[in-house]
Amino acid sequence: MSNIQINNVRKTYPGGIDAIRGITLDIADGEFCVLVGPSGCGKSTLLRMIAGLETITDGSVSIGDRVVNDLEPAERDIAMVFQNYALYPHMTVYGNMAYGLKNRGVPKDKIKVMVDEAAATLGLSEFLTRKPAQLSGGQRQRVAMGRAIVRQPQAFLFDEPLSNLDAKLRLKTRVEIRDLQQRLGTTSIYVTHDQMEAMTLADQLVVLNDGAVEQVGTPIDVYNRPASVFVAEFIGSPPMNLMPGEIDESGLVTPAGVVAAPAGVRHGAVTIGIRPEHLHPASDGPLRLKVRVVEHLGASANAHGTVPGHAVEMIASLTGADLPAKGETLGLTVAAENLHLFDPETGRRLH
Amino acid sequence: MRTKTVTFRHKWLPYALIAPQIVITLIFFIWPASQALYQSVLRQDAFGLRTDFVGMANFVRLFADDNYINSFVTTISFSAMVAGFSMGIALIMAIMADRVIRRAMVYRTLLIWPYAVAPAVAGVLWWFLFNPTIGIAAYALDGLGYDWNHYRDGGDAMTLIVVASTWRQVSYNFLFFLAGLQAIPRSLTEAAAIDGAGPVKRFVTIQLPLLSPTVFFLIVVNVVYAFFETFGVVHATTSGGPGQATNILVYKVWRDAFEGLNLGSSAAQSVILMVLVIALTAIQFRYIERKVEY
Numbered sequence: 001m002s003n004i005q006i007n008n009v010r011k012t013y014p015g016g017i018d019a020i021r022g023i024t025l026d027i028a029d030g031e032f033c034v035l036v037g038p039s040g041c042g043k044s045t046l047l048r049m050i051a052g053l054e055t056i057t058d059g060s061v062s063i064g065d066r067v068v069n070d071l072e073p074a075e076r077d078i079a080m081v082f083q084n085y086a087l088y089p090h091m092t093v094y095g096n097m098a099y100g101l102k103n104r105g106v107p108k109d110k111i112k113v114m115v116d117e118a119a120a121t122l123g124l125s126e127f128l129t130r131k132p133a134q135l136s137g138g139q140r141q142r143v144a145m146g147r148a149i150v151r152q153p154q155a156f157l158f159d160e161p162l163s164n165l166d167a168k169l170r171l172k173t174r175v176e177i178r179d180l181q182q183r184l185g186t187t188s189i190y191v192t193h194d195q196m197e198a199m200t201l202a203d204q205l206v207v208l209n210d211g212a213v214e215q216v217g218t219p220i221d222v223y224n225r226p227a228s229v230f231v232a233e234f235i236g237s238p239p240m241n242l243m244p245g246e247i248d249e250s251g252l253v254t255p256a257g258v259v260a261a262p263a264g265v266r267h268g269a270v271t272i273g274i275r276p277e278h279l280h281p282a283s284d285g286p287l288r289l290k291v292r293v294v295e296h297l298g299a300s301a302n303a304h305g306t307v308p309g310h311a312v313e314m315i316a317s318l319t320g321a322d323l324p325a326k327g328e329t330l331g332l333t334v335a336a337e338n339l340h341l342f343d344p345e346t347g348r349r350l351h
Numbered sequence: 352m353r354t355k356t357v358t359f360r361h362k363w364l365p366y367a368l369i370a371p372q373i374v375i376t377l378i379f380f381i382w383p384a385s386q387a388l389y390q391s392v393l394r395q396d397a398f399g400l401r402t403d404f405v406g407m408a409n410f411v412r413l414f415a416d417d418n419y420i421n422s423f424v425t426t427i428s429f430s431a432m433v434a435g436f437s438m439g440i441a442l443i444m445a446i447m448a449d450r451v452i453r454r455a456m457v458y459r460t461l462l463i464w465p466y467a468v469a470p471a472v473a474g475v476l477w478w479f480l481f482n483p484t485i486g487i488a489a490y491a492l493d494g495l496g497y498d499w500n501h502y503r504d505g506g507d508a509m510t511l512i513v514v515a516s517t518w519r520q521v522s523y524n525f526l527f528f529l530a531g532l533q534a535i536p537r538s539l540t541e542a543a544a545i546d547g548a549g550p551v552k553r554f555v556t557i558q559l560p561l562l563s564p565t566v567f568f569l570i571v572v573n574v575v576y577a578f579f580e581t582f583g584v585v586h587a588t589t590s591g592g593p594g595q596a597t598n599i600l601v602y603k604v605w606r607d608a609f610e611g612l613n614l615g616s617s618a619a620q621s622v623i624l625m626v627l628v629i630a631l632t633a634i635q636f637r638y639i640e641r642k643v644e645y
Contacts, residue, residue, distance in 0.1 A: 052544075080541075
């Protein structure tokens with residue numbers, strides 16, 4: 001059993017800066033949990049507190065039913081993959097992977113078996129005698145992974161492990177990490193600011209903002225029902241369109257036109273969210289978009305523009321060959337179930 | 352055509368710019384060095400009335416002279432102690448300073464101050480502290496039951512010049528060690544901590560190996576310092592005494608020339624020291640050029 005429980009954890013730095021304002025999370029055994037948020041939201045701090053690299057001001061962290069607050073990082077039985085990989089530059093790949101085992105007093109012949117096995121898993125067997133400086137970025141990343149898996153810890157902690165790779169390699173490594181984690185079945189916590197990485201990797205997605213949890217759920221839940229304006233803006237690419245509006249007897253009044261309001265929402269001012277892909281062209285549609293730029297992505301195209309007569313920016317993701325030209329005014333429609341309504345005061349979801 | 356004109360117009364400029372350096376090197380290095388080389392093969396009587404060419408005789412006599420061999424041994428043990436202590440203390444201080452986050456600049460600045468003190472002044476300072484008659488440190492030692500007198504006891508005298516020379520050099524070493532430690536990414540020590548290495552093990556297996564280029568550089572610099580720049584310290588405190596106890600090579604050069612008036616022997620000693628410092632510099636340059644490879 002190696003579930004991880006984070007119970008009302010707080011971090012206050014000297015000088016009274018609250019980095020983490022009371023986070024409670026429950027990560028099941030074997031689950032892949034992704035912490036996502038903009039820089040400065042406290043996601044790395046939280047990870048480092050779980051790892052034991054930062055002290056916990058208040059609350060408790062348990063790994064596999066053991067409260068680890070006062071344990072040294074080494075005693076927590078976790079492995080961490082750092083953003084810059086933190087490979088020991090003066091050791092070979094073998095030395096890097098064997099270091100943790102050596103420190104734990106594993107016999108030499110057993111270390112060799114374990115390192116060889118981990119290296120084979122990651123396709124590193126031929127590089128074991130090389131120094132990190134003689135490896136490419138992707139290979140270094142794999143050595144960092146190898147160092148983590150060789151010890152067979154209770155949990156993997158990843159601190160933005162892909163941000164130093166180029167886009168193509170990032171995609172490939174992302175799949176490899178997911179595949180490896182599923183095969184090993186090791187509980188993992190992964191920190192990233194990249195919402196795409198978060199969506200694709202997570203079993204459980206945790207969106208953090210300003211040291212607090214905004215929303216926890218499966219990626220698809222978070223995507224389909226963002227709990228707040230913050231989550232709505234952060235998850236999804238291109239980002240969700242947001243505009244002020246009002247609900248009255250006629251329905252939902254938007255700057256772009258009046259549409260049918262979703263059932264069960266109170267009357268009054270709201271913040272409306274519409275995902276770009278939920279806007280469909282319809283010449284008699286209730287919404288209007290004056291196109292400024294069209295971005296062709298191949299499979300689809302993004303039409304950027306403003307609502308005529310308003311300063312509201314809007315993006316519509318369009319498929320098909322019939323694309324609007326620059327300067328054209330596009331008629332759009334949206335289904336009521338695809339509308340997201342938020343309280344303009346608190347930013348929380350209204351339905 | 353135009354390029355040629357420009358080149359021509361500025362042809363004197365590079366020479367003019369390096370001229371001061373060349374002049375300084377010529378006057379303060381090349382000329383004295385060549386004089387030393389020249390003098391080392393001559394022998395002059397004490398009144399300067401007669402000068403003879405004696406070939407390598409000065410060198411041969413030096414290596415047959417017990418005093419000179421003793422001075423060599425003294426210098427080597429003195430250098431080893433100065434380099435060892437100043438680097439050891441500096442390293443401990445750098446490790447501690449590396450952990451300080453608040454007010455780090457204040458501590459660092461204070462630790463660097465002693466380097467601004469000239470060796471002779473450092474010597475005088477410690478001489479006052481350890482003066483058997485008026486020195487506070489000597490008084491304190493007396494209170495502890497130790498009869499400190501560096502005028503009588505060769506060991507005391509050696510301790511005094513080691514302390515005075517070390518104290519000043521700690522600052523310099525500290526700067527380099529601190530810079531070296533801070534150049535090691537924090538994530539490396541964190542990774543080692545997760546890998547189950549305690550603070551001491553982390554230092555020995557991660558930080559120290561990564562610091563080895565700095566250590567090597569500082570060994571050379573400190574040995575050069577102990578060999579040559581400590582003249583002021585010795586002169587201000589022990590004057591090479593008692594007896595020959597603290598008569599290190601560079602001090603002996605001066606003493607033999609200006610007190611013993613044995614110019615030929617002194618020049619020969621200078622030449623030997625010159626060869627030593629050239630060798631040390633060559634080793635250092637070669638190592639640095641090879642680039643640090645982990």
